[in-house]
């Protein structure tokens with residue numbers, strides 16, 4: 415049987431990728447971070463989009479994601495870190511999973527306040543972490559990604575996690591939710 419595909423989402427500074435790595439290690443998922451895949455690309459247009467705080471176009475993200483999924487043994491469960499963030503991506507994912515014979519599992523959402531997220535990101539210093547860019551990324555999350563999350567709310571797959579506190583505390587909440 416093909417492995418399930420779980421999703422982890424959260425606003426910038428929620429610690430979603432940190433929690434994705436922990437979950438992948440403890441639950442033997444293969445983690446795929448679309449942000450990490452895009453940052454690893456040598457394409458200067460992609461780099462410029464990331465550094466502006468805008469979301470990349472769905473087509474570009476879907477292409478790199480599909481290539482990554484196709485390299486993974488079909489029996490292994492996957493944890494998608496940061497995808498889907500747009501309604502179009504959620505629709506694409508449904509169709510892609512159908513074709514791959516995989517099913518959607520849990521959708522974890524890590525919630526933090528904007529003030530807490532800002533405090534965390536200011537000390538991180540990634541190239542898309544200047545304050546104005548963080549603001550833009552936050553705005554993209556509320557306008558584009560929150561509607562995607564709402565669309566998953568009805569089918570009982572959504573697991574919302576309080577993201578305040580230490581990474582260990584958040585990881586414990588996630589473990590307790592399973």
Ligand code: AMP
Nearest residue numbers: 448449450464468469470475496497499
């Ligand atoms: P992240 O590492 O998840 O914070 O993502 C960093 C940046 O990569 C985002 O601000 C977007 O520009 C881009 N990105 C990552 N995942 C997606 C996605 N699913 N759709 C569109 N853009 C994305």
